[in-house]
Amino acid sequence: MAERVVLAYSGGLDTSVGIGWLRDATGKEVVALAVDVGQGGESMDDIRQRALDCGAVESVVVDAKEEFANDFLMPALKANALYQKRYPLVSALSRPLIARHLARVARELGADSVAHGCTGKGNDQVRFEAAVAALAPELTSIAPVRDLALTRDKAIVYAEEHGLPIKQSKKNPYSIDKNVWGRAVETGFLEDPWNAPIEDLYEYTQDPADPKPADEVTITFQAGVPVAIDGTAVTPLEAVQRLNGLAGRHGVGRIDIVEDRLVGIKSREVYEAPAALALIAAHEELENLTMERDLNRFKRGVEATWAELVYDGLWFSALKRSLDVFVDDTQRHVSGDIRLTLQGGRAVVTGRRSEESLYDFDLATYDTGDTFDQSLSKGFIELWSLPSKISARRDLAHG
Ligand code: ARG
Numbered sequence: 001m002a003e004r005v006v007l008a009y010s011g012g013l014d015t016s017v018g019i020g021w022l023r024d025a026t027g028k029e030v031v032a033l034a035v036d037v038g039q040g041g042e043s044m045d046d047i048r049q050r051a052l053d054c055g056a057v058e059s060v061v062v063d064a065k066e067e068f069a070n071d072f073l074m075p076a077l078k079a080n081a082l083y084q085k086r087y088p089l090v091s092a093l094s095r096p097l098i099a100r101h102l103a104r105v106a107r108e109l110g111a112d113s114v115a116h117g118c119t120g121k122g123n124d125q126v127r128f129e130a131a132v133a134a135l136a137p138e139l140t141s142i143a144p145v146r147d148l149a150l151t152r153d154k155a156i157v158y159a160e161e162h163g164l165p166i167k168q169s170k171k172n173p174y175s176i177d178k179n180v181w182g183r184a185v186e187t188g189f190l191e192d193p194w195n196a197p198i199e200d201l202y203e204y205t206q207d208p209a210d211p212k213p214a215d216e217v218t219i220t221f222q223a224g225v226p227v228a229i230d231g232t233a234v235t236p237l238e239a240v241q242r243l244n245g246l247a248g249r250h251g252v253g254r255i256d257i258v259e260d261r262l263v264g265i266k267s268r269e270v271y272e273a274p275a276a277l278a279l280i281a282a283h284e285e286l287e288n289l290t291m292e293r294d295l296n297r298f299k300r301g302v303e304a305t306w307a308e309l310v311y312d313g314l315w316f317s318a319l320k321r322s323l324d325v326f327v328d329d330t331q332r333h334v335s336g337d338i339r340l341t342l343q344g345g346r347a348v349v350t351g352r353r354s355e356e357s358l359y360d361f362d363l364a365t366y367d368t369g370d371t372f373d374q375s376l377s378k379g380f381i382e383l384w385s386l387p388s389k390i391s392a393r394r395d396l397a398h399g
Helices: 013-026 044-053 065-078 090-108 124-135 152-161 236-248 274-290 293-311 318-330 375-384 386-398
Strands: 004-008 029-036 058-063 113-115 140-142 175-179 182-186 215-222 225-229 254-260 266-272 336-343 346-353
Touching: 004 013, 004 090, 013 029, 013 044, 013 152, 029 044, 029 090, 044 058, 065 090, 065 225, 065 236, 065 274, 065 318, 090 113, 090 124, 090 175, 090 182, 090 293, 124 140, 182 274, 215 236, 215 274, 225 236, 225 274, 236 274, 236 336, 274 293, 274 336, 274 346, 293 318, 375 386
Parallel strands: 004 029, 004 113, 029 058, 113 140
Antiparallel strands: 175 182, 182 266, 215 225, 215 336, 254 266, 336 346
16 A cells, blocks of 8 residues: 555645645655634635645545634633734644644554645744654654745646646735634735835734724633623634624734744744734733732743743643643633723723632722731831841942
């Protein structure tokens, strides 16, 4: 029996040509795997059929939207995960999920390798291959664009010569990756980091400068996960989809950043992630209300590490696994309601309440009813600053 390779298939030009290209270069049968992570666009049935028309021996499609929301987006939300404090890891979160399906299908269909359409310059190649290595160390990874010299020009010629059913729409100057957590746009005129993004780039968000009356939305969380929006119960996927609509209308979640790639390149990236940024803003504030001070402070450091690990393709790593246990444990009291006001590109928290709140009005108030004994502060500060005072005396004496 011929050897087999499972290719992560998007339906686009590169991976469509990649099917025949891989077969010709390696002699392996190619199985196409398309994973729906909420990227929208074409029907998965059309994509499945196109892979067969391009020469795949089998074509598998997986609707992984719920799995993506439950197993990848909710952990990211619990971790308030923002790389470089701003990027909600849109692409970085989908790669380990796709890799998990690649490894599963490879084992089920007796393949010895997997393949993906990434170039050799980005993070996504690392994420696919590092995840596959961690899940199925017996598999090898092949990247036709990177390893088998499949350039875009050659792909166009190959598609024409072989009559592949790919409509070569007018050349899209951007490289776009999208899923239900957001959209990433790079290359084209954006490669000059001085060039401002144009309105045309955006799909999930409307122009935040376009004046609209503000909207309010109340998100209910249970143990760190959104369970209702404006009182209506939602699944994690529904919460993300609803908020993409509500926050996207107000232009929430546009990000323009020069980013440090794992491969050492600085790249200019434009993202839009309305639900992600609205949810993280809400979730983080609910933590401020319900989480004990030292835990809250310590967790903010863990969050940065978590985001870097995931950005760097280490979703299935020992450290990430242990941090997840920590993050999960921090969420036990993160339940309650957050009210957001959406307007002009911003999702602003304007109200918070929780049965498990640590906010004590009687301690916080400056009005009558104050139960905080201010006289205790005097001695507290005396002892708190004692080490500073002692060392300051020593420094004065000894220079
Ligand atoms: N720079 C982002 C990241 O590494 C986005 C990558 C988008 N991928 C793509 N093939 N356009 O997560």
